[in-house]
Amino acid sequence: xxxxxxxxxxxxxxxxxxxxxIYSLIRDGKHEACVEMLTSTLQxxxxxxxxxxxxxxxxxxxxxxxxxxEMYQRLxxxxxxxxxxxxxxAQSLFKSGQRQExxxxxxxxxxxxxxxTQVARLLAHVAFEENEIATCRAFLDKCxxxxxxxxxxxxxxxxRDGKHExxxxxxxxxxxxxxxQPDVAYNEALCHYRAKQFGKCLSSLGEIIExxxxxxxxxxxxxxxxxEEVRSVGNTPALRQTQLVEAFNLKAxxxxxxxxxxxxxxxxxxxxxxxxxxxxxVTLHNVxxxxxxxxxxxxxxxxxxxxxxTETVQxxxxxxxxxxxxxxxxxxxxxxxAADVMAEHPxxxxxxxTSDAYEYLDACVTQRTDxxxxxxxxxxxxxxxxxxxxxxxxxxxxxxxxxxxxxVQRLLAEYDDLLEAFIPCLMAQAKVFWDKEQYxxxxxxxxxxxxxxxSHETFRLNVAHVYFMQSLRTTVRxxxxxxxxxxxxxxxxxxxxxxxxxxxxxxxxxLCVAYIMTSRNEDAESVMRRIEKEELSVSKTDPSxxxxxxxxxxxxxxxxxxxxxxxxxxxxxxxxxxLEPFDEKLVVDxxxxxxxCFLSLAEGxxxxxxxxxxxxxxxxxxxxxxxxxxxxxxxTTSETDNSEKRTIASEARALRRMFLKLREV
Numbered sequence: 001x002x003x004x005x006x007x008x009x010x011x012x013x014x015x016x017x018x019x020x021x022i023y024s025l026i027r028d029g030k031h032e033a034c035v036e037m038l039t040s041t042l043q044x045x046x047x048x049x050x051x052x053x054x055x056x057x058x059x060x061x062x063x064x065x066x067x068x069x070e071m072y073q074r075l076x077x078x079x080x081x082x083x084x085x086x087x088x089x090a091q092s093l094f095k096s097g098q099r100q101e102x103x104x105x106x107x108x109x110x111x112x113x114x115x116x117t118q119v120a121r122l123l124a125h126v127a128f129e130e131n132e133i134a135t136c137r138a139f140l141d142k143c144x145x146x147x148x149x150x151x152x153x154x155x156x157x158x159x160r161d162g163k164h165e166x167x168x169x170x171x172x173x174x175x176x177x178x179x180x181q182p183d184v185a186y187n188e189a190l191c192h193y194r195a196k197q198f199g200k201c202l203s204s205l206g207e208i209i210e211x212x213x214x215x216x217x218x219x220x221x222x223x224x225x226x227x228e229e230v231r232s233v234g235n236t237p238a239l240r241q242t243q244l245v246e247a248f249n250l251k252a253x254x255x256x257x258x259x260x261x262x263x264x265x266x267x268x269x270x271x272x273x274x275x276x277x278x279x280x281x282v283t284l285h286n287v288x289x290x291x292x293x294x295x296x297x298x299x300x301x302x303x304x305x306x307x308x309x310t311e312t313v314q315x316x317x318x319x320x321x322x323x324x325x326x327x328x329x330x331x332x333x334x335x336x337x338a339a340d341v342m343a344e345h346p347x348x349x350x351x352x353x354t355s356d357a358y359e360y361l362d363a364c365v366t367q368r369t370d371x372x373x374x375x376x377x378x379x380x381x382x383x384x385x386x387x388x389x390x391x392x393x394x395x396x397x398x399x400x401x402x403x404x405x406x407x408v409q410r411l412l413a414e415y416d417d418l419l420e421a422f423i424p425c426l427m428a429q430a431k432v433f434w435d436k437e438q439y440x441x442x443x444x445x446x447x448x449x450x451x452x453x454x455s456h457e458t459f460r461l462n463v464a465h466v467y468f469m470q471s472l473r474t475t476v477r478x479x480x481x482x483x484x485x486x487x488x489x490x491x492x493x494x495x496x497x498x499x500x501x502x503x504x505x506x507x508x509x510x511l512c513v514a515y516i517m518t519s520r521n522e523d524a525e526s527v528m529r530r531i532e533k534e535e536l537s538v539s540k541t542d543p544s545x546x547x548x549x550x551x552x553x554x555x556x557x558x559x560x561x562x563x564x565x566x567x568x569x570x571x572x573x574x575x576x577x578x579l580e581p582f583d584e585k586l587v588v589d590x591x592x593x594x595x596x597c598f599l600s601l602a603e604g605x606x607x608x609x610x611x612x613x614x615x616x617x618x619x620x621x622x623x624x625x626x627x628x629x630x631x632x633x634x635x636t637t638s639e640t641d642n643s644e645k646r647t648i649a650s651e652a653r654a655l656r657r658m659f660l661k662l663r664e665v
Contacts, residue, residue, distance in 0.1 A: 031237070038051045121140070136157055152170070155174070205254075209247055212244040219239060232273055249282050261293070325424075330431065385418065385426075443470070457490055461486070508527060556590060559572065568616065575594050627648055
């Protein structure tokens with residue numbers, strides 16, 4: 001007779017071989033099986049000291065720190081005199097994020113020797129995480145200076161202090177004594193990152209990733225990027241030991257900081273696959289940040305989750321500031337939400353916002369209630385930071401005269417950091433007048449800081465935008481030439497680096513328009529040929545990469561410009577050309593701008609202020625037929641729109657009927 005087997009029945013220790021079985025499992029790293037067996041034992045005997053001790057050890061190595069805390073806490077009640085149990089309890093508390101509780105337990109340990117060193121290191125780690133650097137150093141000074149773990153700890157303190165060379169020297173000492181250690185290699189990469197040595201940082205990260213892939217192929221590195229359907233590998237001890245998660249996160253940060261958004265996203269998808277519930281706070285934060293341009297709703301949801309679950313999740317310190325900066329960014333403009341978050345979390349405002357960030361955010365949220373006051377706040381902040389930049393610039397010049405290279409490097413790093421903080425504030429001040437179309441005032445504001453910020457790409461592009469808009473809105477054509485002077489070096493620098501596509505499409509489009517408006521049509525065609533060549537190259541070498549719309553946007557802008565100037569024959573032809581091939585380029589956004597040109601022509605024909613040649617009208621009919629063919633499933637109305645759902649095809653049919661009626665008039 002068949003017998004049913006109970007699903008999920010707990011495995012038990014074989015009689016007479018309990019010790020041998022348990023330690024064999026631990027030796028082989030099979031902590032899950034060990035936990036399963038000992039949990040049954042603990043149910044039979046809740047006061048079993050060996051079971052509590054080994055379960056605490058296994059839970060700790062599995063990363064289940066809350067369970068490890070519970071085991072060691074129960075064991076401590078049974079063995080109050082055993083100070084090693086207190087240490088394990090304190091270490092588990094620290095790992096679970098309960099730093100003050102960990103400090104309290106560790107402070108009760110009075111034993112000397114090796115245990116005293118471990119206690120001192122643990123208290124140093126608590127102080128380090130609480131940003132009590134002086135206290136951290138004091139505890140580390142009590143430890144043996146030749147202990148390599150202590151050397152690594154001291155290196156981390158040096159890194160926190162910004163002493164990158166000193167930290168690298170200590171890490172190199174630890175590597176020489178211990179050989180390759182993933183955590184040491186990661187900290188070396190972090191040193192290079194903080195010192196803005198991105199090439200060396202990526203090289204160090206490459207070593208970590210290469211060794212992790214070679215030694216642990218079961219972690220499935222890169223499988224998600226290659227489009228494979230894979231299971232989650234979980235947060236295993238092997239994953240933690242390899243430092244692969246940390247390495248890929250730092251690689252994403254490097255690429256993101258260098259403006260390589262595609263490579264940053266790829267770094268995160270190359271990471272060993274885990275379910276969203278298994279993601280650590282840093283990965284969750286970075287996924288939200290890097291995908292904000294394509295899925296802002298999900299991004300804001302993730303960032304708010306990190307802030308709301310403070311009792312169970314240790315959010316990265318940058319989370320709070322990044323959420324607020326994204327809320328007030330021009331792309332979103334959620335000033336009310338930013339104000340609410342700042343009001344709800346005054347403690348986080350004081351802890352995580354620098355004075356620069358607070359002044360900028362305060363001015364941004366003030367815009368919703370008092371634009372004049374906000375303008376004054378932006379002006380005050382910009383003046384203050386501009387003066388600081390001027391002082392730093394003079395200090396750099398003095399250091400160069402004294403040939404103090406170390407000081408020059410330090411001051412340059414300070415200058416770059418301050419400039420990065422200053423640019424958003426300056427641009428927000430200028431945007432107040434930009435929105436009012438007071439371009440001359442914007443030009444005046446930016447020219448005030450030309451000497452200070454003239455080398456910054458964002459600043460130069462915004463100066464170019466101001467000149468460009470003044471030329472479009474006035475009859476002063478020489479402003480186009482000045483716009484070219486600012487656009488051209490940025491585009492040429494990207495081209496020299498091997499990718500003109502790293503420039504945004506509007507910048508390329510504006511440059512081409514400026515070329516055309518100054519009778520430099522050959523230069524415009526040269527830029528467009530370069531864009532087309534690179535787009536074809538990328539699509540062939542990396543088909544998985546998202547399609548580029550750079551050439552489409554450039555042609556669409558040029559065509560729209562000609563239509564606005566009344567040259568519909570050339571303008572309409574260019575707009576249609578921009579959408580080829582239709583199955584790839586005819587999407588909601590491109591159709592939105594293309595149909596405006598057709599509507600403008602239809603309005604002019606209806607008012608009899610323009611005329612269209614038969615060839616142009618025939619070209620329009622042919623295009624609209626193609627739009628009907630390829631736009632059947634592309635909805636143009638939003639979900640919140642209560643009107644009848646429309647598609648590109650239905651709108652194309654409506655336009656075709658309109659032009660047929662106009663021909664009959």
